[in-house]
Amino acid sequence: MDEARKQEFKTKALPLVDEMYGVALRMTRNPQTAEDLVAEAFSRAWKNLTQFQPGTNLRAWMYRIMTNAYINDFRKKNREPEKVSVDAYEKLDEFHLFNRLSSEAPAAPDPVRDVIGRLTNEDFRAALDALPEEYRTAIVLYDLQGLSYDDVAKALDIPIGTVRSRLARGRRQLQGALYRHAVDAGLVEAQR
Amino acid sequence: MTDHECDKILDHAYEFLNRRDVTPAEEAAFRKHLSDCPPCGDKFEFERKLLERLKAAGGCQCPEGLKARVQSLLERI
Numbered sequence: 189m190d191e192a193r194k195q196e197f198k199t200k201a202l203p204l205v206d207e208m209y210g211v212a213l214r215m216t217r218n219p220q221t222a223e224d225l226v227a228e229a230f231s232r233a234w235k236n237l238t239q240f241q242p243g244t245n246l247r248a249w250m251y252r253i254m255t256n257a258y259i260n261d262f263r264k265k266n267r268e269p270e271k272v273s274v275d276a277y278e279k280l281d282e283f284h285l286f287n288r289l290s291s292e293a294p295a296a297p298d299p300v301r302d303v304i305g306r307l308t309n310e311d312f313r314a315a316l317d318a319l320p321e322e323y324r325t326a327i328v329l330y331d332l333q334g335l336s337y338d339d340v341a342k343a344l345d346i347p348i349g350t351v352r353s354r355l356a357r358g359r360r361q362l363q364g365a366l367y368r369h370a371v372d373a374g375l376v377e378a379q380r
Numbered sequence: 381m382t383d384h385e386c387d388k389i390l391d392h393a394y395e396f397l398n399r400r401d402v403t404p405a406e407e408a409a410f411r412k413h414l415s416d417c418p419p420c421g422d423k424f425e426f427e428r429k430l431l432e433r434l435k436a437a438g439g440c441q442c443p444e445g446l447k448a449r450v451q452s453l454l455e456r457i
Binding site: 198202205206209210213214219223226227230231234235282283285286304305307309310311312313316328330331332334336337355359362363366 | 427
Protein backbone atom coordinates (compact mmCIF):
# COMPACT_ATOMS: atom_id res chain seq x y z
CA MET A 189 0.00 0.00 0.00
CA ASP A 190 1.35 3.41 -0.82
CA GLU A 191 2.76 5.65 1.84
CA ALA A 192 0.55 8.58 0.90
CA ARG A 193 -2.54 6.58 1.66
CA LYS A 194 -1.19 5.42 5.00
CA GLN A 195 -0.23 8.93 5.90
CA GLU A 196 -3.68 10.20 4.97
CA PHE A 197 -5.27 7.57 7.17
CA LYS A 198 -3.13 8.58 10.13
CA THR A 199 -3.91 12.24 9.66
CA LYS A 200 -7.65 11.75 9.35
CA ALA A 201 -8.34 8.76 11.58
CA LEU A 202 -6.21 9.49 14.63
CA PRO A 203 -8.25 12.55 15.62
CA LEU A 204 -11.26 10.19 15.83
CA VAL A 205 -9.77 8.28 18.78
CA ASP A 206 -11.44 10.49 21.39
CA GLU A 207 -14.97 10.26 20.07
CA MET A 208 -14.60 6.58 19.18
CA TYR A 209 -13.63 5.90 22.76
CA GLY A 210 -16.79 7.69 23.89
CA VAL A 211 -18.92 5.47 21.67
CA ALA A 212 -16.98 2.35 22.67
CA LEU A 213 -17.49 3.14 26.34
CA ARG A 214 -21.23 3.41 25.91
CA MET A 215 -21.24 0.19 23.84
CA THR A 216 -19.15 -1.88 26.24
CA ARG A 217 -19.93 -0.01 29.46
CA ASN A 218 -16.42 -0.87 30.60
CA PRO A 219 -13.46 1.55 30.30
CA GLN A 220 -10.77 -1.09 29.73
CA THR A 221 -12.84 -3.04 27.20
CA ALA A 222 -13.64 0.25 25.46
CA GLU A 223 -9.93 1.03 25.05
CA ASP A 224 -9.29 -2.44 23.67
CA LEU A 225 -12.19 -2.08 21.26
CA VAL A 226 -10.90 1.22 19.87
CA ALA A 227 -7.41 -0.24 19.48
CA GLU A 228 -8.83 -3.30 17.74
CA ALA A 229 -10.88 -1.12 15.38
CA PHE A 230 -7.76 0.82 14.38
CA SER A 231 -5.79 -2.35 13.92
CA ARG A 232 -8.46 -3.81 11.63
CA ALA A 233 -8.87 -0.57 9.71
CA TRP A 234 -5.14 -0.37 9.14
CA LYS A 235 -4.94 -3.94 7.87
CA ASN A 236 -7.90 -3.38 5.55
CA LEU A 237 -6.99 0.07 4.40
CA THR A 238 -7.06 -0.97 0.75
CA GLN A 239 -10.80 -1.55 1.16
CA PHE A 240 -11.43 2.03 2.09
CA GLN A 241 -12.57 4.13 -0.84
CA PRO A 242 -10.78 7.47 -0.70
CA GLY A 243 -13.25 10.31 -0.76
CA THR A 244 -15.95 8.37 1.11
CA ASN A 245 -16.75 8.92 4.75
CA LEU A 246 -13.88 7.68 6.88
CA ARG A 247 -15.77 8.29 10.11
CA ALA A 248 -18.68 6.05 9.13
CA TRP A 249 -16.20 3.42 7.91
CA MET A 250 -14.32 3.45 11.21
CA TYR A 251 -17.54 3.13 13.18
CA ARG A 252 -18.60 0.26 11.01
CA ILE A 253 -15.35 -1.57 11.70
CA MET A 254 -15.66 -0.88 15.41
CA THR A 255 -19.29 -2.00 15.53
CA ASN A 256 -18.44 -5.21 13.69
CA ALA A 257 -15.53 -5.90 16.01
CA TYR A 258 -17.80 -5.37 18.98
CA ILE A 259 -20.64 -7.53 17.71
CA ASN A 260 -18.48 -10.36 16.42
CA ASP A 261 -15.80 -10.56 19.07
CA PHE A 262 -16.13 -8.36 22.11
CA ARG A 263 -19.77 -8.97 22.90
CA LYS A 264 -19.41 -12.72 22.64
CA LYS A 265 -16.66 -12.75 25.22
CA ASN A 266 -18.91 -11.27 27.83
CA ARG A 267 -22.33 -12.70 27.41
CA GLU A 268 -25.06 -13.81 25.08
CA PRO A 269 -26.19 -11.17 22.61
CA GLU A 270 -28.93 -9.01 23.97
CA LYS A 271 -32.26 -9.22 22.31
CA VAL A 272 -34.28 -6.12 21.74
CA SER A 273 -37.43 -6.85 23.61
CA VAL A 274 -40.87 -5.79 22.54
CA ASP A 275 -42.16 -4.80 25.89
CA ALA A 276 -44.19 -2.27 27.79
CA TYR A 277 -42.06 0.54 26.39
CA GLU A 278 -43.60 0.02 22.99
CA LYS A 279 -46.72 1.58 24.42
CA LEU A 280 -44.97 4.75 25.45
CA ASP A 281 -45.73 7.78 23.36
CA GLU A 282 -43.33 10.27 21.86
CA PHE A 283 -42.35 12.93 24.36
CA HIS A 284 -43.19 10.46 27.07
CA LEU A 285 -41.29 12.27 29.79
CA PHE A 286 -42.65 15.70 28.95
CA ASN A 287 -46.20 14.42 28.78
CA ARG A 288 -45.98 12.58 32.07
CA LEU A 289 -44.28 15.38 33.90
CA SER A 290 -46.69 17.99 32.56
CA SER A 291 -49.62 16.05 33.89
CA GLU A 292 -48.09 14.82 37.13
CA ALA A 293 -45.40 17.15 38.40
CA PRO A 294 -46.47 19.27 41.34
CA ALA A 295 -47.22 22.90 40.67
CA ALA A 296 -44.01 24.91 40.60
CA PRO A 297 -42.71 27.79 38.51
CA ASP A 298 -41.29 25.44 35.93
CA PRO A 299 -41.94 21.91 37.09
CA VAL A 300 -41.18 20.22 33.83
CA ARG A 301 -37.77 21.62 33.09
CA ASP A 302 -36.88 21.63 36.75
CA VAL A 303 -37.03 17.83 36.77
CA ILE A 304 -34.50 17.64 33.94
CA GLY A 305 -32.27 20.05 35.80
CA ARG A 306 -32.42 18.00 38.98
CA LEU A 307 -31.71 14.61 37.47
CA THR A 308 -28.01 13.87 37.83
CA ASN A 309 -25.52 13.01 35.10
CA GLU A 310 -25.44 9.58 36.65
CA ASP A 311 -29.22 9.27 36.12
CA PHE A 312 -28.74 10.08 32.45
CA ARG A 313 -25.84 7.68 32.06
CA ALA A 314 -27.67 4.90 33.84
CA ALA A 315 -30.75 5.40 31.68
CA LEU A 316 -28.61 5.32 28.55
CA ASP A 317 -26.61 2.29 29.63
CA ALA A 318 -29.79 0.40 30.50
CA LEU A 319 -31.06 0.59 26.92
CA PRO A 320 -30.89 -2.50 24.74
CA GLU A 321 -27.63 -2.34 22.87
CA GLU A 322 -29.13 -1.78 19.42
CA TYR A 323 -31.03 1.26 20.58
CA ARG A 324 -28.17 2.56 22.68
CA THR A 325 -25.68 2.41 19.82
CA ALA A 326 -28.04 4.22 17.45
CA ILE A 327 -28.66 6.98 19.99
CA VAL A 328 -24.99 7.38 20.80
CA LEU A 329 -24.04 7.68 17.14
CA TYR A 330 -26.88 9.97 16.09
CA ASP A 331 -27.77 12.05 19.12
CA LEU A 332 -24.45 12.15 20.95
CA GLN A 333 -21.85 11.94 18.20
CA GLY A 334 -23.73 13.76 15.51
CA LEU A 335 -23.61 11.30 12.62
CA SER A 336 -26.25 11.64 9.92
CA TYR A 337 -28.92 8.96 9.35
CA ASP A 338 -26.98 7.84 6.34
CA ASP A 339 -23.72 7.47 8.25
CA VAL A 340 -25.39 5.66 11.14
CA ALA A 341 -26.98 3.31 8.62
CA LYS A 342 -23.56 2.67 7.07
CA ALA A 343 -21.87 2.25 10.45
CA LEU A 344 -24.44 -0.27 11.65
CA ASP A 345 -25.08 -1.81 8.24
CA ILE A 346 -28.84 -1.40 8.50
CA PRO A 347 -31.38 0.53 6.40
CA ILE A 348 -32.11 4.16 7.27
CA GLY A 349 -35.68 3.22 8.22
CA THR A 350 -34.29 0.86 10.84
CA VAL A 351 -32.02 3.61 12.17
CA ARG A 352 -35.03 5.85 12.59
CA SER A 353 -37.13 3.23 14.31
CA ARG A 354 -34.31 2.26 16.69
CA LEU A 355 -33.83 5.92 17.56
CA ALA A 356 -37.53 6.45 18.19
CA ARG A 357 -37.85 3.36 20.34
CA GLY A 358 -34.61 4.03 22.14
CA ARG A 359 -35.65 7.57 23.00
CA ARG A 360 -38.98 6.36 24.35
CA GLN A 361 -37.29 3.77 26.54
CA LEU A 362 -34.76 6.31 27.66
CA GLN A 363 -37.52 8.69 28.69
CA GLY A 364 -39.33 5.91 30.51
CA ALA A 365 -36.15 5.13 32.43
CA LEU A 366 -35.56 8.80 33.24
CA TYR A 367 -39.08 9.03 34.55
CA ARG A 368 -38.35 6.15 36.92
CA HIS A 369 -35.15 7.86 38.05
CA ALA A 370 -37.17 11.02 38.71
CA VAL A 371 -39.63 9.00 40.79
CA ASP A 372 -36.82 7.27 42.69
CA ALA A 373 -35.19 10.61 43.41
CA GLY A 374 -38.49 11.93 44.74
CA LEU A 375 -38.72 14.59 42.03
CA VAL A 376 -42.19 13.39 41.06
CA GLU A 377 -44.70 11.25 42.81
CA ALA A 378 -45.14 7.83 41.32
CA GLN A 379 -48.40 7.41 39.43
CA ARG A 380 -49.98 4.30 38.16
CA MET B 381 -53.11 24.45 14.93
CA THR B 382 -54.32 20.98 14.02
CA ASP B 383 -53.05 17.95 15.88
CA HIS B 384 -51.97 16.51 12.60
CA GLU B 385 -49.76 19.46 11.88
CA CYS B 386 -48.21 19.28 15.36
CA ASP B 387 -47.58 15.55 15.06
CA LYS B 388 -45.96 16.00 11.71
CA ILE B 389 -43.67 18.69 13.03
CA LEU B 390 -42.80 16.98 16.30
CA ASP B 391 -42.12 13.73 14.50
CA HIS B 392 -38.98 15.41 13.25
CA ALA B 393 -38.10 17.17 16.49
CA TYR B 394 -34.79 15.40 16.94
CA GLU B 395 -33.70 16.10 13.41
CA PHE B 396 -34.26 19.78 14.07
CA LEU B 397 -32.67 19.58 17.48
CA ASN B 398 -29.60 17.98 15.97
CA ARG B 399 -29.81 20.24 12.93
CA ARG B 400 -29.23 17.29 10.67
CA ASP B 401 -31.13 15.55 7.95
CA VAL B 402 -33.37 18.56 7.37
CA THR B 403 -33.49 21.02 4.50
CA PRO B 404 -33.38 24.79 5.15
CA ALA B 405 -37.02 25.02 3.97
CA GLU B 406 -38.09 22.36 6.46
CA GLU B 407 -36.20 24.11 9.20
CA ALA B 408 -37.91 27.41 8.39
CA ALA B 409 -41.34 25.75 8.50
CA PHE B 410 -40.43 24.12 11.79
CA ARG B 411 -39.34 27.38 13.38
CA LYS B 412 -42.50 29.08 12.21
CA HIS B 413 -44.64 26.35 13.70
CA LEU B 414 -42.83 26.54 17.03
CA SER B 415 -43.38 30.25 17.33
CA ASP B 416 -47.03 29.92 16.30
CA CYS B 417 -47.79 26.99 18.58
CA PRO B 418 -46.76 27.41 22.24
CA PRO B 419 -47.50 23.78 23.27
CA CYS B 420 -45.13 22.49 20.59
CA GLY B 421 -42.65 25.18 21.59
CA ASP B 422 -42.71 23.91 25.18
CA LYS B 423 -42.26 20.31 24.10
CA PHE B 424 -39.43 21.19 21.81
CA GLU B 425 -37.70 23.23 24.50
CA PHE B 426 -38.03 20.31 26.89
CA GLU B 427 -36.48 17.89 24.40
CA ARG B 428 -33.71 20.36 23.66
CA LYS B 429 -32.83 20.55 27.33
CA LEU B 430 -33.04 16.77 27.67
CA LEU B 431 -30.71 16.20 24.74
CA GLU B 432 -28.27 18.75 26.09
CA ARG B 433 -28.12 16.93 29.44
CA LEU B 434 -27.81 13.57 27.71
CA LYS B 435 -24.91 14.78 25.58
CA ALA B 436 -23.15 16.21 28.60
CA ALA B 437 -23.69 13.06 30.66
CA GLY B 438 -22.77 10.68 27.85
CA GLY B 439 -19.52 12.40 26.97
CA CYS B 440 -16.32 11.23 28.56
CA GLN B 441 -12.66 11.92 28.83
CA CYS B 442 -10.56 9.76 26.57
CA PRO B 443 -7.79 8.07 28.59
CA GLU B 444 -4.40 9.72 28.15
CA GLY B 445 -2.64 6.65 26.87
CA LEU B 446 -5.12 5.53 24.26
CA LYS B 447 -4.04 7.80 21.46
CA ALA B 448 -0.40 6.83 22.01
CA ARG B 449 -1.39 3.18 22.10
CA VAL B 450 -3.20 3.48 18.76
CA GLN B 451 -0.32 5.42 17.26
CA SER B 452 2.28 2.86 18.23
CA LEU B 453 -0.04 0.10 17.05
CA LEU B 454 -0.09 1.65 13.59
CA GLU B 455 3.70 1.92 13.57
CA ARG B 456 4.11 -1.74 14.43
CA ILE B 457 1.74 -3.27 11.90
